[in-house]
Amino acid sequence: MLLNIAICDDEDSSRKIMIEYIERILDIENYRISEYKSGEELLSNFPEVIDILLLDVQMGGLTGMQAAKEIRRFDTSVNIIFTTAFVDFMQEGYEVRAFRYLLKPIAYEDFKKHLLGCINSILESEKRHLAIKEIENGNIVRIPIDSILYVETESRYVLIHTDKKTYKSRMGISNIERELECTKFYRCHRCYLINLKKVEGMKQNSVLIKGEDIIVSRYKMKELRIQLTSILGEILC
Structure with a gap:
């Protein structure tokens, strides 16, 4: 799995330290890093997919907490790890579902512990959810795999039918098939991918x-x- 990691901090030295830590912890082929110097820059250039966001709470202009609240409007799946010199923001961090807090100056062992904990959480979650970007509003949503009935192509899009609603995305059906290859899904037709557990006859x-x-x-x-x-x-006959 290729991890997409974003670092948003207005201090060059802090971003440099975190990048050095990541390089020590992970193999270079397993991650991709994007850097942002402000909350405004992050929101203006928000990548299509971020797995982990290392976000400084206190920045000039838009604070990390304000940026996180905006991000949660369209991305409910990114794992946010706040970095801060203070512990006064714990309650607000709960409101935006922060994964962890790292206190500055950040010690290597603390960083490693929380980064690996976050990665393990992502890997476990990936087994149970499919992350897509919706056409209608551009939001990134994580769909419980067990709720998916079937996937079908519609022109240049795919429709993901679940127990409760249908999602529309540009994610190709072959890409979804690869994401679900270790689950009980079967490509029964070039236009259909079905959940075998949902077949009634x-x-x-x-x-x-x-x-x-x-x-x-x-x-x-x-x-x-x-x-x-x-x-x-x-x-079944």
């Missing part, structure tokens, strides 16, 4: 999921039956 050339007929390619029907047998413990 089979017809000659389709499966039934929550009352919807999903087309199955003829040459994939046999393999699909085998997949369903392993999931459901019986052959």
